[in-house]
Amino acid sequence: MNPTVRQILSLIDTDIAPWHLAEPWDNCGLSAGNPEWPVQKVLVGLDPGLPVLEAAQQWQADMVLTHHPLFITPEKNIDFSEMPGLAIALAATRKMAIVCAHTNLDKAENGLNDYLAHRLQITVTRALETQNHEQESPAAPPTGLGRIGTLSSPMSLTRMADQVKSRLGVNPVRVVGDPDLLVHDIAVCSGSGGSLIPAFLSSGATVYVTGDIKYHEARLIESHGRALIDAGHFASEIIAKDLLTRRLNQAVARAGFSLEIRAFTGETDPFVSI
Numbered sequence: 001m002n003p004t005v006r007q008i009l010s011l012i013d014t015d016i017a018p019w020h021l022a023e024p025w026d027n028c029g030l031s032a033g034n035p036e037w038p039v040q041k042v043l044v045g046l047d048p049g050l051p052v053l054e055a056a057q058q059w060q061a062d063m064v065l066t067h068h069p070l071f072i073t074p075e076k077n078i079d080f081s082e083m084p085g086l087a088i089a090l091a092a093t094r095k096m097a098i099v100c101a102h103t104n105l106d107k108a109e110n111g112l113n114d115y116l117a118h119r120l121q122i123t124v125t126r127a128l129e130t131q132n133h134e135q136e137s138p139a140a141p142p143t144g145l146g147r148i149g150t151l152s153s154p155m156s157l158t159r160m161a162d163q164v165k166s167r168l169g170v171n172p173v174r175v176v177g178d179p180d181l182l183v184h185d186i187a188v189c190s191g192s193g194g195s196l197i198p199a200f201l202s203s204g205a206t207v208y209v210t211g212d213i214k215y216h217e218a219r220l221i222e223s224h225g226r227a228l229i230d231a232g233h234f235a236s237e238i239i240a241k242d243l244l245t246r247r248l249n250q251a252v253a254r255a256g257f258s259l260e261i262r263a264f265t266g267e268t269d270p271f272v273s274i
Helices: 005-016 050-059 085-094 103-107 112-119 157-168 194-201 215-223 233-237 240-255
Strands: 029-032 041-045 063-066 097-100 123-129 145-156 174-176 182-192 207-211 227-230 260-263
Touching (some): 005 097, 041 050, 041 240, 050 085, 063 240, 103 240, 182 194, 194 207
Parallel strands (some): 063 097, 207 227
Antiparallel strands (some): 029 097
């Protein structure tokens, strides 16, 4: 049996990343489409941009599921000749729903930040930042923004940077701190982690692995004798498509639905080093 868009939204809520975890400013869930449309094919990507949408159209997908939202702030007008109006028009004419799991996936148990830590061989102990309604008991799994964890044994900052490059497939990375600094307790935050620097500095972690750090934020970390590995926004979040593909396949199988799910492989980092 093929599920509807509404049923897939429900599976994401109950089995992958509850919608209530999303940040108040965020726009998660159904961006365009009809909740009652049937779904046979889902294409998963990082960004709901033209490469993903064109691939979905060619594959005749019924849903595009991405990590980043189609839009966050309200649109004052919808121009079908440019994004995001172009995507909305495509969704309407092709009956192809556009759905995103963004900060709810970042914060969820076994979500993107847990997966990022796992990829870097970090054992997670707690969330980097929690809100009042997300306070953790010692026995509870972590939910909230970012993660704090430990390595199995200490290593130098330089070696940790090499591990980040190898395990995330990114080169180069930006590093702040003494190259010989011994690293054991680590904070991670996928995507843009600048807003969580105060939480990192009060966490006791030695190094912060994240992306999109600005100059003065780097100076602040440096002034506290801590370290930073900036892997970039893309490299720290492109792994979301593999996570979403695997988790949705598992949820669909448990629910007894028939659905073909494919991860889009054509996205690239907009930034290149030359």
